[in-house]
Amino acid sequence: MFCPQCGANQSDELKFCKLCGANLYAVRQVVATRETDEKFDWSKTWVAEMFLSDRERKRRKAEFERLRGNIPDTQRHKEIKAGVITGSAGIGVAIFLYVFMQGVILSGNVAPDAVEILRRLWVVGVIPLCVGIGLVFNGLVVGRRSDRPGNPGSGILEGETNSRFPRLADTAGVDPPTFSVTDETTRHLSGPDPNDR
Numbered sequence: 109m110f111c112p113q114c115g116a117n118q119s120d121e122l123k124f125c126k127l128c129g130a131n132l133y134a135v136r137q138v139v140a141t142r143e144t145d146e147k148f149d150w151s152k153t154w155v156a157e158m159f160l161s162d163r164e165r166k167r168r169k170a171e172f173e174r175l176r177g178n179i180p181d182t183q184r185h186k187e188i189k190a191g192v193i194t195g196s197a198g199i200g201v202a203i204f205l206y207v208f209m210q211g212v213i214l215s216g217n218v219a220p221d222a223v224e225i226l227r228r229l230w231v232v233g234v235i236p237l238c239v240g241i242g243l244v245f246n247g248l249v250v251g252r253r254s255d256r257p258g259n260p261g262s263g264i265l266e267g268e269t270n271s272r273f274p275r276l277a278d279t280a281g282v283d284p285p286t287f288s289v290t291d292e293t294t295r296h297l298s299g300p301d302p303n304d305r
Contacts, residue, residue: 180251188247195240202233 111118113130123133150156160168173179209226212218218226 184247184251187251188244191240191243191245191247193240194243195237198233198235198237198240200233201236202230205233206230 110116111125111128111130111132112135114125114128116125116127118125118132120136124130125132157165209229213223213226
């Protein structure tokens with residue numbers, strides 16, 4: 109028998125591989141109990157995808173994205189988060205470059221014509237700051253418009269409702285329960301009554 113982990117040839121009596129220690133007994137058990145009368149299902153292959161209609165392909169893609177957690181609200185939240193992180197990194201780079209370049213200038217080992225360039229090098233941090241602001245804007249404003257049914261990338265086809273993407277329940281008008289979970293479960297227990305003290 110060949111070891112499936114290292115490929116070494118081992119005798120059939122060994123329970124473990126001499127080289128890597130793989131459990132050969134378990135491998136033999138799996139090979140022996142494998143069902144061979146299993147039928148092949150063509151509907152689970154890429155061939156079935158070829159014969160789907162465009163509408164069904166879009167529906168499946170939207171369902172797959174929903175199962176992965178890529179609903180529009182989640183995508184928008186991730187985009188806003190990425191924008192805040194990128195913008196913060198841009199501010200950090202700008203502050204670092206400003207302080208670092210001021211230190212280089214004050215050291216006195218810089219040519220006078222390079223001083224003006226070094227003083228303005230902090231502007232490089234504005235680039236990621238602008239990218240971050242753009243991501244936040246896209247998540248807050250533009251992303252909301254693309255969630256309407258029929259828009260490309262919304263995951264909702266024309267004529268469908270947004271019921272596939274559940275919203276959070278509004279519990280503002282629901283009264284909290286006035287009972288405890290243990291009220292009815294502990295009354296039948298025998299023992300000293302705490303009220304008798």
